[in-house]
Amino acid sequence: MSTQSTRLAARLMVAPSVFVLFIWMIVPLAMTLYFSFRFYRLLTPERSGWVGFNHYLWFLNSPDFWLAIFNTLALVGGVLVITVILGVLIALLIDQPVKGQGMLRILVISPFFVMPPVAASIWENLFMHPQNGLFSAITRGFGMQPILFLEDYPLWSVIGIVSWEWLPFATLIFLTALQSLSSEQLEAAEMDGASPFNRFRYIILPHLTRAITVVILIQTIFLLGIFGEIFTTTQGGPGSASTTLPYMIFKQAIVAKDIGRAAAGGIIAVILANIVAYFLMRGIGRHLDN
Amino acid sequence: MGKIQLTQVRKSFGEVDVIPGIDLSIEDGEFVVFVGPSGCGKSTLLRLIAGLEDTTSGTIAIDGKDATTLPPAKRGLAMVFQSYALYPHMSVRKNIAFPLKMAGMSESEQAARVERAAKVLNLTSYLDRRPGQLSGGQRQRVAIGRAIVREPSAFLFDEPLSNLDAALRVGMRQEITELHQSLKTTMIYVTHDQVEAMTMADKIVVLNAGRVEQVGSPLDLYHHPQNLFVAGFIGSPKMNFLAGAEAAKHNAATIGIRPEHLDIGAGGMWQGTVGLTEHLGSDTFLKVTLDSGEVVTVRANGDVALHHGDRVALSPQASKIHRFDASGKALA
Amino acid sequence: MARAQSPRRRLIATLAAWGVALTIFFPVLWMVLTSFKTEASAVAMPPELLSADWTLENYAEVWQRSDYPRFFWNSVVISIGSTLLGLAIAIPAAWSMAFVPGKRTKDLLMWMLSTKMMPAVAVLIPLYLVFQRIGLFDTKLGLILALMLMNLPIIIWMLYTYFKEIPAEILEAARMDGASLWSEIVYVLTPMALPGIASTMLLNIILAWNEAFWTITLTTTKAAPLSAFIASFSAPQGLFYAKLSAASAMAILPILILGWFSQKQLVRGLTFGAVK
Structure with a gap:
């Protein structure tokens, strides 16, 4: 519903964004693709020659690789499940006519403002540390041995930390969505004899579909690349128990100084991201229409 | 000056022809109303004239100059939108001055023109308010004020009264008519309400499915509808249509008779039973089921003591019978 | 209620x-x-x-042992700079997508978001090399560009969902009133969308402030912001909890306080079209 000249103007105005994003995507991608077929190790003087698909094969044959894929997906999935479920529950709770809603919102949103390395170090040192952490003080208070979070449950610990960082985001979006639900709808359902659970199931939850979609989409985008929290806390260990694909690539690039191999891992990560994106769009993209 | 000439103007969205081709000329100073049911293309036609949409083919000339490809700003037209489209972040004064500011007019000239427009529209005491603080009627006047300060060659109104309540609508209708009489500028007014069309227009353009069904003065359309569509659309309550034997008597496929042209009284040609009745005091509306099975509406002056179930005899005024052929065209 | x-x-x-x-x-x-x-x-x-x-x-000790004001200033310049630059590019793009949508608009938006899905680690080396080569390594400008590009899809999406709420008729009215595209955006759209723009700006400043991958890998000392400050603190200091906590507090308090004071504005626009 517009004229040709406005459509032309529209193209011109969207062009800079498309152009810079395209460059931002294609240059590193092309270089990564190139490196992934090259012999390029910083620790050896000779850094040239083609190696074909060897780097890719190394990844596919590495026992750690499939574990890393699993860990990546488990991290994304775990955080999504926790933040969406807890987020909805907390939003429902705060949406009640409770005293001091403004202050409650400030408290709940706070973790969102904490930068990941700080968040990770708070949890690692002040809470999960087996000697000095608050959790160990609690378990000792009950006369039990402290739980070795980062040694015995490394992936769960990381999922917990990341969930804490993202819970505010999910909660706030759900809260805003809840507040836009007309109370008349709920009252009508109540008149129709719907129990509180049924009101949640048939009125509130469908109303939240869009918000849940948005939360899943945005969080997935950020979570696929999670790196800092693992680097600060478990360093991917013990062994490879909490090594995700990004962390595995990091180990190849920075620890082993094998740029070629890391590049192959990067390409695999990009492919994985695209597969996830594809299923994401197919699964929930339709909720975003209009 | 505001003479607008459309020649074979066509608009299609993809495969769909919204307007298959319209020829229309609007004289300087005329008040023209585009009327038709929703989806008939009247708003699209207005937007084509405004330049908010591209014409697919054909030409639009304003004052003899081809304006088909000119951007809206260059056409010298002003538009009042259905939602008023006031700028919510600007005061009334700034809203009205906006087109002048865009035209690069000096501050003092802007102020003078805004004052003048505000006086005409009784907005002087509201100039420093925001649109959100005004009532519907006041917002409408601001929208009109924003249009008149530019002294455009023609005004375009896109269903401007449809968001107002009934009482306000009547008042605004008169204000716009008076405004036209004092400014004598061309106005094109789009509405789906035939009462607005009949009361305001010099010339009515009846549109249906993107086609012009008839162009003429309000009374011309009332007395001489050229086809069934116009006959049914203009006039309230709607014209009664009868087909079959009754029409055959008049050598037509269909005959039409307006509710106000049916007389009640003994010796009428048509016998029937009264169904629904509406007693307004000044008028009485009756739905009568004829013995032939057809239902007609009757409008009688004053209070008529007929009620549900009563038997009546009706006779159409012979000179007011409209005859149509099988394709719906009026027969002379 | x-x-x-x-x-x-x-x-x-x-x-x-x-x-x-x-x-x-x-x-x-x-x-x-x-x-x-x-x-x-x-x-x-x-x-x-x-x-x-x-x-x-x-x-006192953290303040003495490190150049906190420099890290702080770098964080301020980088997060605000990348946000303003991002808005300047994103507002016209969001205008196009919201008011002149085409069949591909949704796909375009999804493609933009997908550029964010590329794991940063995967492209670290190429970007590191490129930044070295064109002299952006360890410069504030380099980080402003990198963070702007990183967050651009999010900015565009947020603005897009916000702009869509604004009736197109108002922009058409501006066009009828003789406004050029530039005036339409500057005098009508931007002021009308101010709450949404403010919210987008806040979110982006927070994201940029807290970004801790590119800011650490693409800087050494000159342009390093607070994320690098905190990283340098946790590494060589060992487990000095109190000092680590003090350094952490110094890194997050500015943004935490900004967030607290502006949380109403932030939350208002933080819906990504999730609320109809």
Whole structure:
């Protein structure tokens, strides 16, 4: 519903964004693709020659690789499940006519403002540390041995930390969505004899579909690349128990100084991201229409 | 000056022809109303004239100059939108001055023109308010004020009264008519309400499915509808249509008779039973089921003591019978 | 919404909500408390609260041992710079997508978002090399560009969902009133969308402030912001809880306070079209 000249103007105005994003995507991608077929190790003087698909094969044959894929997906999935479920529950709770809603919102949103390395170090040192952490003080208070979070449950610990960082985001979006639900709808359902659970199931939850979609989409985008929290806390260990694909690539690039191999891992990560994106769009993209 | 000439103007969205081709000329100073049911293309036609949409083919000339490809700003037209489209972040004064500011007019000239427009529209005491603080009627006047300060060659109104309540609508209708009489500028007014069309227009353009069904003065359309569509659309309550034997008597496929042209009284040609009745005091509306099975509406002056179930005899005024052929065209 | 609530139910709900909120907030609070304890008190078992030795020593020491003002200033310049630059590019793009949508608009938006899905680690080396080569390594400009590009899809999406709420008729009215595209955006769209733009701006400043991958890998000293400051602190200092906490507090407090004061504005636009 517009004229040709406005459509032309529209193209011109969207062009800079498309152009810079395209460059931002294609240059590193092309270089990564190139490196992934090259012999390029910083620790050896000779850094040239083609190696074909060897780097890719190394990844596919590495026992750690499939574990890393699993860990990546488990991290994304775990955080999504926790933040969406807890987020909805907390939003429902705060949406009640409770005293001091403004202050409650400030408290709940706070973790969102904490930068990941700080968040990770708070949890690692002040809470999960087996000697000095608050959790160990609690378990000792009950006369039990402290739980070795980062040694015995490394992936769960990381999922917990990341969930804490993202819970505010999910909660706030759900809260805003809840507040836009007309109370008349709920009252009508109540008149129709719907129990509180049924009101949640048939009125509130469908109303939240869009918000849940948005939360899943945005969080997935950020979570696929999670790196800092693992680097600060478990360093991917013990062994490879909490090594995700990004962390595995990091180990190849920075620890082993094998740029070629890391590049192959990067390409695999990009492919994985695209597969996830594809299923994401197919699964929930339709909720975003209009 | 505001003479607008459309020649074979066509608009299609993809495969769909919204307007298959319209020829229309609007004289300087005329008040023209585009009327038709929703989806008939009247708003699209207005937007084509405004330049908010591209014409697919054909030409639009304003004052003899081809304006088909000119951007809206260059056409010298002003538009009042259905939602008023006031700028919510600007005061009334700034809203009205906006087109002048865009035209690069000096501050003092802007102020003078805004004052003048505000006086005409009784907005002087509201100039420093925001649109959100005004009532519907006041917002409408601001929208009109924003249009008149530019002294455009023609005004375009896109269903401007449809968001107002009934009482306000009547008042605004008169204000716009008076405004036209004092400014004598061309106005094109789009509405789906035939009462607005009949009361305001010099010339009515009846549109249906993107086609012009008839162009003429309000009374011309009332007395001489050229086809069934116009006959049914203009006039309230709607014209009664009868087909079959009754029409055959008049050598037509269909005959039409307006509710106000049916007389009640003994010796009428048509016998029937009264169904629904509406007693307004000044008028009485009756739905009568004829013995032939057809239902007609009757409008009688004053209070008529007929009620549900009563038997009546009706006779159409012979000179007011409209005859149509099988394709719906009026027969002379 | 004036529903009769039994006072008892209301009390229970209030207590539960506060309990949950304080639990979520507690780690931040505990960190701030620890930053005011002596090192001995910070690691004492069982944890000390009332009996703790309170001190400002940690802050003094962190301040003395590092160039906090420089890190802070870099963070400010980088997060605000990348945000303003991003808005300048994103506002026209969002205008196009919201008001002149085509069949591909949704796909375009999804493609933009997908550029964010590329794991940063995967493209670290190429970007590092490119930044070295074109002289952007360890410069504020380099980080402004990198963070702007990183967050651009999010900015465009947020603005797009916000712009879509604005009736197109108002922009058409501006066009009829003789406004050029530029005036239409500057005088009509931007002021009308100001709450949404403010919210987008806040979110982006927060994201840029907290970004801790590119800011650490693409800088050494000159352009390093607070994320690098905190990284340098946790590495060589070992487990000095109180000092680490003080440094952490210094890194996050500016943005935390900004966030608290502006949370209403932030939340208002933080819907990504999730609320209809």
